[in-house]
Amino acid sequence: MNAERLLALYERTADAPDAVSRLRRFILDLAVRGKLVPQNPNDEPASELLKRILIEKSRLAAAGKIAADKPMGVQKEEAFETPKGWEWSRYGDLALEVATGPFGSMLHQHEYVVGGTPVINPSHMVNGEIVADQRVAVSSRKAQELSSYRLQAGDVVMARRGEVGRAALVRDEANGYICGTGSFRVRFSDDVCREFIMILLRSQQVRLYLANQSVGTTMTNLNHSILNKMPTPVPPAEEQRRIVAKVDELMALCDQLEKARELREATRDQFVAATLARLNDPDPETFHEDAKFALGALTALTTRPDQIKKLRQTILNLAVRGKLVPQDPNDEPASELLKRISAEKRRSRGSTVMVGSDAIPFPIPISWKWAALDELITSGPQNGISPKPTTRTDAPRAITLTATTSGVFNPNHFKRVEATIPSSSDLWLQQGDLLFQRGNTREYVGIAAIYEGPPTTFLFPDLMMRVRLSEHVNLRYVHLAAISPPARAFLSENASGAQATMPKINQTTLVSLPLPIPPLDEQHRIFARVNDLMMLCDQLEESLAKGDDTRRRLLDALLVEALAPVKGREMQAAE
Template sequence: MNAERLLVHYEKIADAPDAIARLRRLILDLAVRGKLVPQDVKDEPTKGFLTPSDPAAPFELPSSWKWTGIGDQLHLLNGMAFKPTDWAGSGLPIVRIQNLNNPDAPFNFCNPEMAREQSLIDDGSFLISWSGTPGTSFGAFIWDRGPAVLNQHIFRCDFKTQAFIASFLRIAINGRLDEMIARAHGGVGLQHITKGKLEAVLIPLPPVSEQCRIVAKVDAMMALCDRLEASRAHREGMRDQLATASLGRLNAPNPETFQKDASFVFDALPSLTKRSDQIDRLRQTILNLAVCGKLVKGTTANVALVGDYRTLQNGYAFKSSWFSKTGVRLLRNANIGHGEIHWNDVVHLAEDRVPEFERFRLKDGDIVLTLDRPFIVTGTKVARVSANDLPSLLLQRVGRFVETSPGLDDDYLFLWINSPHFNAQIDPGRSNGVPHISSKQVEAAKIFVPSLAEQRRIVAQVDALMALCNRLETSLTATAATRRRLLDSLLVEALAPVEDRQRDAAE
């Protein structure tokens, strides 16, 4: 297996979430290891301070290559520590890390007279960003947008020797970013590498003529990656448009075409849903159709208020001094997700306090609705209590539905309060900066209530469709895992030494 054959198999792995990014990384890895283009015996060997197979070398190189340190090749001159008061409306552009990573990022400007000479750059200047978020901020760049001045955290790199051409040196450094990041230090998400550590990073040094061949090959393969990325984005965009249009026709149905539209969507589900977020949108569409009487043919429903059938009972504000390591589990907002209760963060009420709070005990099948929503932007958190969750009590700001009159099936109610139709009626206020839903808001929300028999048919149909969504999601997960394993295998084989590949082929 080699790089070319990996590209032959690429269509099988193209939809892996990070396939293109990893392919770009592979190209750089092959380039800095001398595996992207063949060596030419006519090339003049390079001079460095470590031989290709030296025990201190990070990995073995072709015999005509050497190892050298960044500090042996470059003078590193840091940018200026500008303050907001130094900025001007026009003048000399100040280059920040975001200007390196994003050509469209806006510039700050300064008075040219305040810029120090060692921080000035122009077209062709070689730069290394040495601080920021690992994986996005570190790297080598060749500047091509005219006169500017560097902000701090970026080195201007002046060449000490003529051993490298700039375009290959950029590849050599970016191919060793893992080593740079490993030497960096700082807090989570924001790190930097010191000048001394950066100067000590080893980079591979091939003959100049081979550097030129490698640059040409890398440019061609990165251009291919660009095309693959654009093709994937176009494909995803078209699929999203089709899915949005198809689901939109169901959410705003035309009575004359609804059955045909619905049949198309459900027949085309595997093609319309290639990501988990698309399946989530499909689930919401199914719920919306169900509670609006569009999912089961011939459904007729009356409009009522939730409060006509159910009232909300709030939980109790238990004191922390009553908690213990054992006892009856307490249900809190943090334990409730969409449709499920999680006990990864359990608080217990001491046994001797339990009897006085029996009226707050949950029973199997109860519906629990959080009234306090600090963890999500939209949508309520609703859970059904199962026998496996018991015995439990309710904590403050968690509501419990209490039956007041017959005629509304709990399973149908559970579908309804999970649907976009319910969420569209809720306008949360804020309590101490936290979004909050009042019990009165929930009880005043309008609900479509067909006959009990019809409610149960709707629930059965939703269960069947949700099971289909679950199978699709499982299939997507399995397919993604298969693609990832194939990608991992291809990358490992592509990076294997030439002699290993020849031996495998012979076997």
């Protein structure tokens, strides 16, 4: 594998969401399989290296410098075919010594001092390097007590719990640090290339083995036996160094590709943000041209789901500002519509909350009118109920918050509850009910959805409020206005409660929600236009998902092809 082949592979899969990270894993996989650099028949075979390691371990054990190996009792496993000159070994056979840090009883948290000798735990192993924390250190006296756990330059420290496979190479500046309780210290012969060991530990083959063999449920753990028995492909010593050099070269290229991708995405984001900003804060003289450009460039502007989300918000923002469809001077003005609703409400509900002149968020067309939600309501707001859940399959169904969090009702999210509710009760949802979430995170509190389901089938919970609107307004327009950015900002800002908890809105806040109301005929046209554009957004999302899936499959196929043991392909991959 050379830089040209890597670039050619990237060119075919560059738009896959995880293309660079997959290429990095691919490089490591090739490295540990002997497919990254060509083999040299003049290299001393790995079998000789392993013999020397065994001799050195025996000498050190006889001198009492390391513990004698315990019989492992298993045969070496071969996870895949390796080139001639390589050997399958066990990790414990490749290392001179695998040791753990001190027991917890030997090192307590209260013994840590600032600025002493650092103690290296898994959290201090970052991207293969040791990043010591001066607050996690011990005094010189304590370090002397723990001298048998000191690290030496060239050691490899590995996480014993948590993220299996996490490791770091001990460099000169970390010489003398203390191996922590949650870590392994692995020492190797000078003939073994430590940088190759780090490549091995980063490979998927090792990560999967350790993950599958680890024990524990709350936190995964490794022990000596698991680590010592790990099947390990061992190349000749000289080839180890060539592999490291090639991996460094290709990873540097991946860094460049990643930076180029980030720059490209940042430029695209700036372009998208500038385009949508011109629509969200329109210039009357250029708006129509800006809108024409933006709507005509939807496919080019949206390459990620988060960009489509912003586009949806922009569409709603334009809709409630009267910028999405032209006004028709023949439409009956919204003021007449509100008068009819007001007369209807005087007969049924009494006084009404109205929008004051100081509460108008932005200018609207002359035929429109600002109205508080209360001016459009004929019933409610009404809070739901929260009876105890039950496992009885014949018990009533109550929807959960998740059923409306997307802004669209989803009947699949409900729970059975212990309640006896008459069929005539207003607690049963009816087609066309408008539901608002009374409590949720700051992002979702007040989110609205229209109930689309059969009558007397679902109850609604106490964390929702239900309203019913006058027949003189278009329910779907009011809904899109209620989930538009200005309305969402009003409800979020007026929700009570700390950010870290679940903020809530009350009925007073909800009925005060200011909504821009167009003439009824224009409401119909706006909803139709928004519906068309939202369907286009749906198609874009589906297209993105399919495109991402296709690119992932292409990348998978190319990687499989590159790894396939077809005669003659191995040298090609290694060139």
